[in-house]
Amino acid sequence: GESVGLHLPTLSVQEGDNSIINCAYSNSASDYFIWYKQESGKGPQFIIDIRSNMDKRQGQRVTVLLNKTVKHLSLQIAATQPGDSAVYFCAENSDQFYFGTGTSLTVIP
Amino acid sequence: ETGVTQSPTHLIKTRGQQVTLRCSSQSGHNTVSWYQQALGQGPQFIFQYYREEENGRGNFPPRFSGLQFPNYSSELNVNALELDDSALYLCASSPGPKAEQFFGPGTRLTVL
Numbered sequence: 001g002e003s004v005g006l007h008l009p010t011l012s013v014q015e016g017d018n019s020i021i022n023c024a025y026s027n028s029a030s031d032y033f034i035w036y037k038q039e040s041g042k043g044p045q046f047i048i049d050i051r052s053n054m055d056k057r058q059g060q061r062v063t064v065l066l067n068k069t070v071k072h073l074s075l076q077i078a079a080t081q082p083g084d085s086a087v088y089f090c091a092e093n094s095d096q097f098y099f100g101t102g103t104s105l106t107v108i109p
Numbered sequence: 110e111t112g113v114t115q116s117p118t119h120l121i122k123t124r125g126q127q128v129t130l131r132c133s134s135q136s137g138h139n140t141v142s143w144y145q146q147a148l149g150q151g152p153q154f155i156f157q158y159y160r161e162e163e164n165g166r167g168n169f170p171p172r173f174s175g176l177q178f179p180n181y182s183s184e185l186n187v188n189a190l191e192l193d194d195s196a197l198y199l200c201a202s203s204p205g206p207k208a209e210q211f212f213g214p215g216t217r218l219t220v221l
Contacts, residue, residue, distance in 0.1 A: 032207060043111075043199050043212035044152065089151050093207060096165050097142070099151030 012106045019077040021103045023090035026071060030092040035064060035075045037086045038102070044089060047075070082107045111135060113202045113213035121219045122190050130185045130216045132200035140164070140206050141183040143175060144199040146215070152199055158183055159206045187218075195220045 013019045025033075031052040036044035050057045050064045050073075057064050063076040073090050087102040112135040122128050134141050140159045144152035154167035158177035172188040181202075187194060197217050201210035 034209065036212075041214075043113075043201075043214045045111075046209060046211060049209055091151075096154045096157065096167060097210065098154070099144075101151050102149075 009101070010104045010106070012108060013080050015082060015107050015109050016079055019075075019080045019084070019105060019107075021075045021077075021088050021090075021105065023073040023075075023100050024071060025073065025090070025092045025098075027092065027094050027098075028068075028071065030094045030098075032093040033064070033066060033073050034091045034093075034097075035062075035073075036089045036091060036099075037084075038089060039086045047088075077105075080105075080107050082109055111202070111211035111213065113200065113211050115198075115200055115213040115216050117216060118214070119217045119219075121221065123221050124190055124192060126190050126220075127186065127188045128190060128218060130187075130198050130200075130218070132183045132185070132202070132213055134181045134183070134200075134202035135211055138202040138204050138211075139181050140203045140208070141177055141181065142201045142203070142210060143183070143185045144201065145169070145194075146197040146199055148196075155185065157206060164206050190220045192220050194218060 034049040035047040038044045048059045061078045065074045085107045091097045091099045114133045142157040143155040146152045156166040157164045161177045174186045177183045197215045199215045201212045203210045
């Protein structure tokens, strides 16, 4: 089966600092990756995606880095805000989307 | 808001019963994927429908079945409910099978 894992189940950061959430995947055939944010009681919300022909993609305050050599994905959030507190999932796609377990991000005001 | 709606929002059933969950996809999207999310876990892929045909299935038994209608809305049916079926059921709409997915708010199913 697929294995999409996150290195840390919880992460606490001070407001204004940068956050980095990591994700490892096991299927070298995966060619599309998405980061989602899920707040309590809501469905996952799309943050940013990246295809395997890229190694970096930037959005508004977020950057996704893809290292295919070591099968590693990271999400960087700049100037973290209290509203960023949520569970973050990475998802990889080969034949279907596989989601990781999630990292809970807490922003300390 | 993603424009993806699900109904009902909450549901309580007893073991052995059957349940139907519904999802309306975002306008212009022809693909709907269904996921099961247990508490504290990531979503697990159940199956995907693309233009009214099943287009991939995860590791779920046949008592989980689905349907997609000509307007691309979808249903998830679960027969012979078990206690372990208690979870949040999410549907995701996308413009194609391997494209960005937009999730609905989910249906919380509790099996007693």
